[in-house]
Amino acid sequence: MAFLLAQLGAHAAGRFAERIAGLDLTPAQAGLLRLLARTPGRSQRELAGDLGMPPSRFVPFADKLEERGLIERRRNPDDRRLYALHLTPEGFGLLGALREVATAHEEQTCQALSPEEHEQLGALLRRVAEQQGLTPGVHPGYRSVR
Amino acid sequence: MAFLLAQLGAHAAGRFAERIAGLDLTPAQAGLLRLLARTPGRSQRELAGDLGMPPSRFVPFADKLEERGLIERRRNPDDRRLYALHLTPEGFGLLGALREVATAHEEQTCQALSPEEHEQLGALLRRVAEQQGLTPGVHPGYRSVR
DNA sequence: AATAATGATTACAAAGCGGAACGATTGTCA
DNA sequence: TGACAATCGTTCCGCTTTGTAATCATTATT
Numbered sequence: 001m002a003f004l005l006a007q008l009g010a011h012a013a014g015r016f017a018e019r020i021a022g023l024d025l026t027p028a029q030a031g032l033l034r035l036l037a038r039t040p041g042r043s044q045r046e047l048a049g050d051l052g053m054p055p056s057r058f059v060p061f062a063d064k065l066e067e068r069g070l071i072e073r074r075r076n077p078d079d080r081r082l083y084a085l086h087l088t089p090e091g092f093g094l095l096g097a098l099r100e101v102a103t104a105h106e107e108q109t110c111q112a113l114s115p116e117e118h119e120q121l122g123a124l125l126r127r128v129a130e131q132q133g134l135t136p137g138v139h140p141g142y143r144s145v146r
Numbered sequence: 147m148a149f150l151l152a153q154l155g156a157h158a159a160g161r162f163a164e165r166i167a168g169l170d171l172t173p174a175q176a177g178l179l180r181l182l183a184r185t186p187g188r189s190q191r192e193l194a195g196d197l198g199m200p201p202s203r204f205v206p207f208a209d210k211l212e213e214r215g216l217i218e219r220r221r222n223p224d225d226r227r228l229y230a231l232h233l234t235p236e237g238f239g240l241l242g243a244l245r246e247v248a249t250a251h252e253e254q255t256c257q258a259l260s261p262e263e264h265e266q267l268g269a270l271l272r273r274v275a276e277q278q279g280l281t282p283g284v285h286p287g288y289r290s291v292r
Numbered sequence: 293a294a295t296a297a298t299g300a301t302t303a304c305a306a307a308g309c310g311g312a313a314c315g316a317t318t319g320t321c322a
Numbered sequence: 323t324g325a326c327a328a329t330c331g332t333t334c335c336g337c338t339t340t341g342t343a344a345t346c347a348t349t350a351t352t
Contacts, residue, residue: 001268002158002255003248007285008275009155012148045299054341059301081299081348102149109148112277117270122147124259124267129154131258139153191330200310205332227317227330 012109019101023094028053029065031139033087033095036071038137041084043076050138070094158255165247169240174199175211177285179233179241182217184283187230189222196284216240 017027025033031051035042048058062085065071070091073083087095110118129136163173171179177197181188194204208231211217216237219229233241256264275282 001264001271002162002252003283003285004268004271004275005151005255006155006159006162007280008271008278009152009159010285011275011278011280013152013156016148016152043299055300056302056342057340079299079349083300106148109151109278110274112273113270117273118147121267121270121274122150124263124270125147125150125154127258127263128256128267129150129157132154132157132255134153134157137149139149139156189330201331202310202312202333203308225318225330229331 012105015109016102016105019105020098023097023101025094025098027139028061030098032062032065033070033091033098034137036085036087036091037095040086041074043082044085045082047085050135065091158251161255162248162251165251166244169243169247171240171244173285174207176244178208178211179216179237179244180283182231182233182237183241186232187220189228190231191228193231196281211237 013027020027020030028051032047035047035050044058044062045055048055051058053061062071062073066073068090069088072086072088072091074086076082076084110121113121159173166173166176174197178193181193181196190204190208191201194201197204199207208217208219212219214236215234218232218234218237220232222228222230256267259267
């Protein structure tokens with residue numbers, strides 16, 4: 001059943017990747033936008049950690065989003081070593097489109113379930129996730145498997 | 147909740163990968179052993195398709211397992227173009243160890259649930275998987291996301 | 293004031309990826 | 323029967339992705 005979980009998880013992740021490709025986003029990019037929406041102003045190293053990538057790789061990764069005008073690097077006056085990353089207004093706009101895609105994806109994925117079962121499944125998964133020590137909203141699948 | 151599914155799936159897959167690393171196996175390698183245990187004698191192209199990798203990449207992939215004496219390429223007398231892949235006795239032996247790891251992984255993953263809930267979760271996931279058109283036992287996560 | 297530690301960045305080598313092309317074998321069809 | 327297309331396994335190759343180590347600027351430590 002853990003196999004089922006991995007199988008379905010990969011399937012859901014794959015379908016989601018296809019959908020957001022229409023917005024010209026990869027799953028990792030969407031993950032960063034989501035992280036910035038929830039907690040703005042964090043340093044690149046922190047964010048890289050949450051996304052599971054080495055800091056060296058985060059730099060060109062953030063560059064692309066900055067060039068597209070979706071995120072912004074602001075200097076931290078208290079500590080000029082680190083940047084504070086923020087969403088631009090364009091970034092917030094794209095985040096809105098992202099949410100729409102996410103809810104459509106949600107519906108399509110759980111099509112087989114009644115609303116009650118849907119809720120039931122969510123409750124069970126949350127219990128498992130919590131016991132496993134997963135941080136809500138942080139997706140460990142962006143990084144390779146070690 | 148589709149996000150939760152992907153998150154948990156990646157987590158489960160990652161932990162499983164760590165476990166079987168002790169057997170010097172990657173998830174894809176374990177997947178091939180499992181496929182061969184269920185249906186021996188299939189061609190490389192078929193197996194590559196199930197694992198979601200191009201045939202060109204399957205060759206060195208199978209080479210490693212053959213060098214370790216876990217699988218065997220037998221010529222098909224009826225059609226000498228294709229090989230028939232089989233598990234060796236050593237391969238069966240390792241498969242046994244693999245099953246033990248899998249059940250331990252299963253237990254550890256669903257620790258938070260009672261036996262009834264465990265069964266309940268499995269039933270829900272199977273319903274979703276079937277409706278989504280997933281082939282039982284075939285893990286789409288070995289291939290990159292398209 | 294000197295040295296260590298931290299964040300962002302660059303440089304670079306290694307591995308992984310899939311498509312195209314090739315030889316061997318088999319199917320098709322006139 | 324013979325020519326041609328199709329299939330399987332394999333090799334080749336360019337491209338991308340990956341993580342580690344070195345570098346520079348800034349801050350903490352002593």
